[in-house]
Amino acid sequence: MSAPQPTHGTLTDSDSNRYLAVTHEVVNQPPALENYNLYEQDVALQEAVQREGAEKAKNDLKAFGALAGDSATIDLGFRANNNKPVFNTHDRFGHRIDEVDFHPSYHELMGIAFENGLHSSPWANPGKGAHVTRAAKYYMHSQVEAAHCCPVTMTFAAIPSIRRQPDLAALWESRVLANSYDARNLPDDKKSSVTIGMAMTEKQGGSDVRANSTLAYPVGDKGPGQAYELVGHKWFVSAPMCDAFLVLAQAPAGLSCFLMPRWRPDGTKNPWQIQRLKNKMGNVANASSEVELRGALAWMIGEEGRGVPTIIEMVAMTRFDCMIGSSAGMRQAVAQATHHCRHRSAFGSRLSDQPLMQNVLADLALENEAALAYTMRLARALDNQSDEHERLLARLATPVGKYWICKRTPNHAYEAMECIGGSGVMEDCIMPRLFRESPVNAIWEGSGNVQCLDTLRAIQKEPETLDAFFREAGEAKGADRRFDQFLAQLQNDFSDISNFQYRARNLVDRMALVMQASLLLRNGNNAVADAFCASRLESSGGMNYGNLPSGTDAAAIIKRATPVVG
């Protein structure tokens, strides 16, 4: 298909009005990518769901895919971002209210997420495929709008930590897991469902929470489940209208984890004051804030002085969701780029038929497939935590995957934007939003270096995690010569522990690549697996997307990735 050429005629008097009103015909522009099914139009996702044990959720996922691709749902995402949350300190009578006002479309998106169990399903109905099904839904929903997924994730992730304190879990769990969304700013005991946030980071120490200065004073008895008053500040608190937060504060015996509701049991406002909202470059539909705690009442979760091991259970889950979210950002970018290039011609033929563009598109699709395969394999590991191999694998695959997948996303988003050309930079296209969102997952919930250090910590504390990781990767041994060599070299490099920290990024990069290659080789799509091994395991010197070697079946990879609308 080539772009129609302009034709010249003679402008007569009788024609002039008509021609002046109709200046040109709009041609060579793609149809909007909407009213399509995000599940049915995603071959890699369907394969992953089947492979990782969630086949029985197929119909549910199809229905959810249709909802996520509906133009009305897509519109909610744009509106939630075009209308940033507004912070009101006081009501008109001068009472301190600390209320953040969100656009109705934000609440609608939250409603969709909570009614579909994105915050609850694997805890409420654990078992085969539970995490995989939820991950697939989250993957689709996050493509529509990623920012509101932050409180969805935090609510989901809080459950393992809250369960460490059974008396508090008895009070909160059923309302956390309720599949409904109650946006009202009311004391939590008046609500049938609640949302949970987290407050760890302070000005003087983010990654290093040991530097936290917020103090916890016992109100009466001390210890797990007891009430404390918290005094201090938090430098980053996202979704500050959550009904309660898991907070780290220094108790007499050390840094401890607390559950802090926004209201006291007597129905008065807990003295937790929002100072201001962060002025963020991305993730703008979600509010993030700075707060001061002025004697806020909170209850200790887990042992005093063991705050980090308690909250780390929540953090492990938020890190997993960062992987889903970044994989989803890549998927939406690939869908936009392949869709555009399928409908856009330049220099006489469709962009998606031109070899150089094919190389770029296939490379972007490959990155997304690898990210998805890794994420969904980890989802299956989470579904099988009573199996020792799966437990060890999840421990190590979480920081490796969080680091790698989130870090690969910003350049991926930019490159997909470039496939669309100038229109890809415009705010009525989703690409600027995907681009601005893309670094956030890499930075919060433990930035890149922190993930690499956590990988080393896991290996040093529990060397069996590395055995499990290599055992899992080694499942593909013999399938590809390049893979076998890469794996052997990496295993060899782990025998030298000198300068471990300095070399951590290189080691973790290669761990991620070897696991992705192993999964793709075993997943059975030869075009995808061959291109991945050729471009990621054997260096040809090129650093940018579009460096797939000759002989790659780019057309097959693109075809799998291209959504068909209408």
Ligand SMILES: Cc1cc2nc3c(=O)[nH]c(=O)nc-3n(C[C@H](O)[C@H](O)[C@H](O)COP(=O)(O)OP(=O)(O)OC[C@H]3O[C@@H](n4cnc5c(N)ncnc54)[C@H](O)[C@@H]3O)c2cc1C
């Ligand atoms: C949009 C947004 C929302 C957020 N929401 C929340 C929230 O709701 N709750 C919350 O608690 N926090 C939240 N955060 C905070 C976030 O988790 C922190 O910003 C993050 O953990 C990094 O901490 P920091 O900013 O203090 O950076 P620092 O800890 O100062 O780190 C700076 C850099 O140094 C690196 N680094 C740190 N230690 C080492 C080391 N030993 N060796 C090598 N490199 C190292 C880090 O990887 C990072 O790249 C949010 C952040 C953002 C951007």
